Amino acid sequence: MLVFVLIIYFSVCLIVGLYVWLSYHIKKKYLNFILENSITLAEVKKINTQYHFYVLISYDERHTYDNEKFYEAISCADYLIYQLQFTKTKIITEINKAKYNRNHIETYYQEIKKIEHFGYFRREIGKLKKDKLIKMEKELFNKMILRPETLYKVKIQLILTKMSGQFVKRKEQIFLANQIEIFIHDLNQKEGNFFLNKSIWDAICRVERGKVTNKMRFFIYNRDGYRCRRCGKRGDSNNLEIDHILPISKGGKSIVGNLQTLCESCNKLKGTKVIRY
Ligand SMILES: [Zn+2]
Numbered sequence: 001m002l003v004f005v006l007i008i009y010f011s012v013c014l015i016v017g018l019y020v021w022l023s024y025h026i027k028k029k030y031l032n033f034i035l036e037n038s039i040t041l042a043e044v045k046k047i048n049t050q051y052h053f054y055v056l057i058s059y060d061e062r063h064t065y066d067n068e069k070f071y072e073a074i075s076c077a078d079y080l081i082y083q084l085q086f087t088k089t090k091i092i093t094e095i096n097k098a099k100y101n102r103n104h105i106e107t108y109y110q111e112i113k114k115i116e117h118f119g120y121f122r123r124e125i126g127k128l129k130k131d132k133l134i135k136m137e138k139e140l141f142n143k144m145i146l147r148p149e150t151l152y153k154v155k156i157q158l159i160l161t162k163m164s165g166q167f168v169k170r171k172e173q174i175f176l177a178n179q180i181e182i183f184i185h186d187l188n189q190k191e192g193n194f195f196l197n198k199s200i201w202d203a204i205c206r207v208e209r210g211k212v213t214n215k216m217r218f219f220i221y222n223r224d225g226y227r228c229r230r231c232g233k234r235g236d237s238n239n240l241e242i243d244h245i246l247p248i249s250k251g252g253k254s255i256v257g258n259l260q261t262l263c264e265s266c267n268k269l270k271g272t273k274v275i276r277y
Pocket of ligand 1: 228229230231232233262263264265266267
């Protein structure tokens with residue numbers, strides 16, 4: 001009985017193996033014939049060498065907040081505007097590449113359309129099946145057509161985690177080139193270090209303020225001994241605040257050297273003055 005089962009088993013394996021091997025070789029034979037003899041594919045190859053399309057580089061951004069207040073206050077647009085201060089030149093280059101692709105793709109497709117005829121080969125097809133040849137030729141044709149990106153987009157993703165790094169939630173938004181160009185135009189309206197467009201300036205300030213992570217906040221409290229640097233009052237994270245010595249509204253940054261611990265009333269008193277206590 002066992003011998004009988006084994007014989008059946010090996011026979012089936014042999015037949016399946018043979019079938020796979022045969023179909024692989026037949027497919028290869030068809031493929032080689034098409035690649036060597038298809039008049040249409042040779043034309044596509046020729047046209048492809050005459051066109052140059054750009055590959056676009058992505059400037060998607062992803063940022064993690066460990067402070068829910070900042071995560072809620074800062075929109076994806078705010079974050080993009082902030083980043084554009086540093087990436088705008090590179091992003092404009094990508095937008096222009098996409099425009100170039102868009103301007104040339106139509107002519108390319110028109111040329112391709114003109115040569116879209118299948119089943120014409122340089123040699124007799126012999127014993128090969130014509131319908132199978134045409135089907136595979138069409139597949140190859142579709143693979144060879146160039147499909148450059150013609151639209152530039154930037155995806156911004158903001159993530160909220162707990163201080164431990166545990167994921168809480170996220171939000172994301174995709175910005176198209178025309179929207180990005182408006183932001184860049186507004187960013188370019190500057191007087192010294194200040195942006196003339198108020199909504200741009202507000203967005204940048206919100207993101208800058210949000211750069212004080214909870215980790216940084218506790219580092220500053222610790223450094224200052226959990227005391228207000230002005231009046232010396234002791235406190236904890238509920239009644240102590242982090243103050244920007246050079247206020248954000250005056251171009252101050254959220255870096256350790258520009259931060260100090262103040263109690264709520266001393267912080268109010270200081271306002272937007274520049275005082276290191
Ligand atoms: Zn105080």
